[in-house]
Amino acid sequence: MTQSPIRLLITGGTFDKEYDELQGRLFFKDTHVPEMLRLGRCRLDVAVRTIRMVDSLEMTDADRQAILANCRQAPENRIVVTHGTDTMTAGDQKTIVLTGAMVPYAFGSSDGLFNLGSALSFVQVLPPGVYIAMNGRCFPWDRVRKNTSLGVFEEIPES
Amino acid sequence: MTQSPIRLLITGGTFDKEYDELQGRLFFKDTHVPEMLRLGRCRLDVAVRTIRMVDSLEMTDADRQAILANCRQAPENRIVVTHGTDTMTAGDQKTIVLTGAMVPYAFGSSDGLFNLGSALSFVQVLPPGVYIAMNGRCFPWDRVRKNTSLGVFEEIPES
Amino acid sequence: MTQSPIRLLITGGTFDKEYDELQGRLFFKDTHVPEMLRLGRCRLDVAVRTIRMVDSLEMTDADRQAILANCRQAPENRIVVTHGTDTMTAGDQKTIVLTGAMVPYAFGSSDGLFNLGSALSFVQVLPPGVYIAMNGRCFPWDRVRKNTSLGVFEEIPES
Amino acid sequence: MTQSPIRLLITGGTFDKEYDELQGRLFFKDTHVPEMLRLGRCRLDVAVRTIRMVDSLEMTDADRQAILANCRQAPENRIVVTHGTDTMTAGDQKTIVLTGAMVPYAFGSSDGLFNLGSALSFVQVLPPGVYIAMNGRCFPWDRVRKNTSLGVFEEIPES
Numbered sequence: 046m047t048q049s050p051i052r053l054l055i056t057g058g059t060f061d062k063e064y065d066e067l068q069g070r071l072f073f074k075d076t077h078v079p080e081m082l083r084l085g086r087c088r089l090d091v092a093v094r095t096i097r098m099v100d101s102l103e104m105t106d107a108d109r110q111a112i113l114a115n116c117r118q119a120p121e122n123r124i125v126v127t128h129g130t131d132t133m134t135a136g137d138q139k140t141i142v143l144t145g146a147m148v149p150y151a152f153g154s155s156d157g158l159f160n161l162g163s164a165l166s167f168v169q170v171l172p173p174g175v176y177i178a179m180n181g182r183c184f185p186w187d188r189v190r191k192n193t194s195l196g197v198f199e200e201i202p203e204s
Numbered sequence: 205m206t207q208s209p210i211r212l213l214i215t216g217g218t219f220d221k222e223y224d225e226l227q228g229r230l231f232f233k234d235t236h237v238p239e240m241l242r243l244g245r246c247r248l249d250v251a252v253r254t255i256r257m258v259d260s261l262e263m264t265d266a267d268r269q270a271i272l273a274n275c276r277q278a279p280e281n282r283i284v285v286t287h288g289t290d291t292m293t294a295g296d297q298k299t300i301v302l303t304g305a306m307v308p309y310a311f312g313s314s315d316g317l318f319n320l321g322s323a324l325s326f327v328q329v330l331p332p333g334v335y336i337a338m339n340g341r342c343f344p345w346d347r348v349r350k351n352t353s354l355g356v357f358e359e360i361p362e363s
Numbered sequence: 364m365t366q367s368p369i370r371l372l373i374t375g376g377t378f379d380k381e382y383d384e385l386q387g388r389l390f391f392k393d394t395h396v397p398e399m400l401r402l403g404r405c406r407l408d409v410a411v412r413t414i415r416m417v418d419s420l421e422m423t424d425a426d427r428q429a430i431l432a433n434c435r436q437a438p439e440n441r442i443v444v445t446h447g448t449d450t451m452t453a454g455d456q457k458t459i460v461l462t463g464a465m466v467p468y469a470f471g472s473s474d475g476l477f478n479l480g481s482a483l484s485f486v487q488v489l490p491p492g493v494y495i496a497m498n499g500r501c502f503p504w505d506r507v508r509k510n511t512s513l514g515v516f517e518e519i520p521e522s
Numbered sequence: 523m524t525q526s527p528i529r530l531l532i533t534g535g536t537f538d539k540e541y542d543e544l545q546g547r548l549f550f551k552d553t554h555v556p557e558m559l560r561l562g563r564c565r566l567d568v569a570v571r572t573i574r575m576v577d578s579l580e581m582t583d584a585d586r587q588a589i590l591a592n593c594r595q596a597p598e599n600r601i602v603v604t605h606g607t608d609t610m611t612a613g614d615q616k617t618i619v620l621t622g623a624m625v626p627y628a629f630g631s632s633d634g635l636f637n638l639g640s641a642l643s644f645v646q647v648l649p650p651g652v653y654i655a656m657n658g659r660c661f662p663w664d665r666v667r668k669n670t671s672l673g674v675f676e677e678i679p680e681s
Contacts, residue, residue, distance in 0.1 A: 048341070059387060064472075066465040067514045069377060069418075071389070085318030086306055088339035088356055100387075147245055147384040153312070153471040153630065154382075159244030162321030165340050170329045180247035181324050182207070196385045197247055218546060223631075225624040226673045228536060228577075230548065259546075306543040312471065312630040313541075355544045366659070403636030404624055406657035406674055465563055471630070477562030480639030483658050488647045498565035499642050500525070515565055 050090040051168060052121040053078060056112060057098040058128025060157050062149040073098040077150045078127060081161050089165060092121065101128055101145075116141055123168045127161070142168040143186070144178045147196055209249040210327060211280040212237060215271060216257040217287025219316050221308040232257040236309045237286060240320050248324060251280065260287055260304075275300055282327045286320070301327040302345070303337045306355055368408040369486060370439040371396060374430060375416040376446025378475050380467040391416040395468045396445060399479050407483060410439065419446055419463075434459055441486045445479070460486040461504070462496045465514055527567040528645060529598040530555060533589060534575040535605025537634050539626040550575040554627045555604060558638050566642060569598065578605055578622075593618055600645045604638070619645040620663070621655045624673055 055061070055076045062071040076095055096115055097108050116124050116139065128145040144164035146157035164178040175186040179198040188201050214220070214235045221230040235254055255274055256267055275283050275298065287304040303323035305316035323337040334345040338357040347360050373379070373394045380389040394413055414433055415426055434442050434457065446463040462482035464475035482496040493504040497516040506519050532538070532553045539548040553572055573592055574585055593601050593616065605622040621641035623634035641655040652663040656675040665678050 059384075064466050064470050066377075067511060069420075081318070082340075084313060084315060085322075086315045086339050086356065087318070088341060088358075091340075102387075148382050151470060151472065152382050154243060154469065156243060156245045158317045159240070159246070159321035162318035162340065163244075163325040166322040166325035166337070166342065167329065169342070170326065178325070180245050181241075181250075181321065182247060183325065183328070193385060197245065218543075223625050223629055225536075226670065228579075261546075307541050310629060310631065311541055313628065352544060399636070400658075402631060402633060403640075404633045404657050404674065405636070406659060406676075409658075472561060474561060474563045476635045477558070477564070477639035480636035480658065481562075481643040484640040484643035484655070484660065485647065487660070488644065496643070498563050499559075499568075499639065500565060501643065501646070515563065517565075 048090055049123050049169070050092065050121045051165065052116075052119040052124045053091050053093045053165075054112060054115055054119075054124060054126045055093065055095040055098070056101075056104075056108070056126060056128050058101050058145045059149055060127050060146040061098065063151050071149070076127075077157075078161070081150060081158055085158060085162055087165065089169075091165070122173075125161075125164045125168050127164075138173045140168055140171050140173050141175045142171070142178050142183070143176070207249055208282050208328070209251065209280045210324065211275075211278040211283045212250050212252045212324075213271060213274055213278075213283065213285045214252065214254040214257070215260075215263075215267070215285060215287050217260050217304050218308055219286050219305040220257065222310050223308075230308070235286075236316075237320070240309060240317055244317060244321055246324065248328075250324070281332075284320075284323045284327050286323075297332045299327055299330050299332050300334045301330070301337050301342070302335070366408055367441050367487070368410065368439045369483065370434075370437040370442045371409050371411045371483075372430060372433055372437075372442060372444045373411065373413040373416070374419075374422075374426070374444060374446050376419050376463050377467055378445050378464040379416065381469050389467070394445075395475070396479070399468060399476055403476060403480055405483065407487075409483070440491075443479075443482045443486050445482075456491045458486055458489050458491050459493045460489070460496050460501070461494070525567055526600050526646070527569065527598045528642065529593075529596040529601045530568050530570045530642075531589060531592055531596075531601060531603045532570065532572040532575070533578075533581075533585070533603060533605050535578050535622050536626055537604050537623040538575065540628050548626065553604075554634075555638070558627060558635055562635060562639055564642065566646075568642070599650075602638075602641045602645050604641075615650045617645055617648050617650050618652045619648070619655050619660070620653070 055078055057073055061076050063074050065072045078093055096111055122139045124141045126143045142164045144160045146155050148155040150157035167178050167183045177184045177189045189198050190201055192199050214237055216232055220235050222233050224231045237252055255270055281298045283300045285302045301323045303319045305314050305319055307314040309316035326337050326342045336343045336348045348357050349360055351358050373396055375391055379394050381392050383390045396411055414429055440457045442459045444461045460482045462478045464473055464478055466473040468475035485496050485501045495502045495507045507516050508519055510517050532555055534550055538553050540551050542549045555570055573588055599616045601618045603620045619641045621637045623632050625632040627634035644655050644660045654661045654666045666675050667678055669676050
């Protein structure tokens with residue numbers, strides 16, 4: 046396991062939502078990822094870049110193009126995207142792992158730190174391709190769907 | 205990534221220490237690992253077994269033999285050990301990942317959840333061997349040392 | 364400080380909001396107050412009763428009447444209401460302290476536990492009347508307003 | 523309730539213990555009280571001063587004299603002491619409330635925030651005297667003892 050540098054792209058999502066105490070609603074301020082990397086005592090060579098801070102349900106095609114462009118232009122070959130999109134297309138010689146959270150990190154009961162540890166691990170050892178890391182598992186991007194009634198990600202059976 | 209079953213062996217360590225409010229000191233009660241798996245919304249096929257609840261500094265050779273025996277006898281080929289020992293020897297056709305925490309999970313600021321997500325990910329994709337997963341990285345068991353002044357795990361350079 | 368029994372009435376509010384991970388929004392399930400009393404190692408003689416689980420912005424006059432009726436009918440003379448209403452009227456020989464939270468308790472960064480400790484203390488020593496306990500302070504119910512731009516409660520100057 | 527200024531004296535105790543991840547033991551660094559006041563959205567006029575950072579079991583008579591001198595010399599008439607001593611003697615025209623915690627604040631499950639809210643409330647309304655605020659209750663200093671097997675503070679019955 047040589048220590049290849051990793052690019053970590055922030056796009057928002059549940060992961061980074063915070064509670065706005067004046068309005069009584071969830072909103073985005075800054076990303077919690079640097080704090081989470083400190084908490085995880087992470088010693089990887091990670092370059093963090095915030096591209097967007099949006100809810101994935103409000104993500105536009107322009108947002109997705111921006112994420113894709115960032116993946117392509119990054120000098121790193123190993124990329125983690127916090128919260129991504131199922132419309133993303135593969136196609137380059139990079140290992141890209143998307144992850145997210147079911148509950149905001151700022152809530153004590155979030156799965157975010159577990160998922161970040163998971164995504165940063167998978168990205169180091171998997172061959173080039175685009176993957177989704179959730180629930181401790183890792184799926185090829187085109188073989189996974191979110192079961193919205195159970196709140197878990199599951200494999201799409203081969204047809 | 206087929207979903208091979210994973211054995212998760214608990215041996216205690218910083219990971220599982222709790223605060224004893226009557227005595228004002230740290231102690232062991234039950235493991236927090238099942239709660240952490242729930243928190244991480246983990247959907248892997250994981251069988252948890254508590255072997256010991258000891259501080260690694262007080263681990264005896266008998267303890268280490270018990271861990272080794274549990275690894276060998278487990279029907280699973282993929283094994284995560286929470287907190288382990290640097291004296292463990294490899295030798296079978298299994299993927300074994302040891303992990304731990306610098307701060308008890310019961311403390312809000314623990315790296316435990318990050319490390320558990322990391323270890324459960326590495327164990328799914330690495331070839332047979334014994335590894336240590338800490339700080340987001342994964343090291344072969346005989347190529348790592350704990351830098352006790354920095355509190356991080358680092359690779360032993362090849363001689 | 365004799366240990367008079369205290370009635371603790373739950374009406375919902377920010378205090379008790381939780382994160383719905385399937386819908387990605389805040390909602391009410393059960394109250395966190397019993398857990399908070401355990402966390403505070405509270406040894407007061409407290410009887411907890413949930414009247415409503417509503418957002419105070421959606422509280423109707425019927426809700427307010429129900430809270431008032433509960434205050435009146437309670438055998439206890441010392442009453443704490445988690446999240447209340449500025450339209451409540453005084454009038455009986457009881458000490459009633461309303462409190463709430465700016466951030467849900469389920470968020471790690473909530474002021475709820477501080478406010479609960481504060482309200483349970485004020486209710487034991489203040490003379491009969493209706494009060495609001497927030498920000499470590501305690502105000503007569505008709506001398507306080509919420510400064511919604513600062514997110515703090517402040518005294519209304521006497522005219 | 524006029525807003526008299528409050529002096530908050532820090533002496534260490536369980537309240538402020540932290541986990542030393544290099545040594546694997548509890549220790550003192552800085553006090554968490556300012557962070558706790560922020561978390562509680564406290565808007566009282568509080569002047570915080572750290573006198574000592576010691577475990578109460580290791581507190582000497584000199585330490586206790588220093589706390590007493592600080593209480594006497596403080597310009598404020600309302601004083602909260604985080605973690606104190608049962609050997610403290612009353613004698614001045616001030617309201618002094620001692621409090622502490624059964625579990626360090628840095629642990630998620632601490633009673634510290636509840637106790638701080640409680641102590642800051644009692645100190646505003648009680649007549650001059652020395653009190654202990656724990657478990658949601660408030661006791662005159664000479665009428666309380668710590669039940670070390672239950673981990674709660676209880677009143678000493680009048681003889």
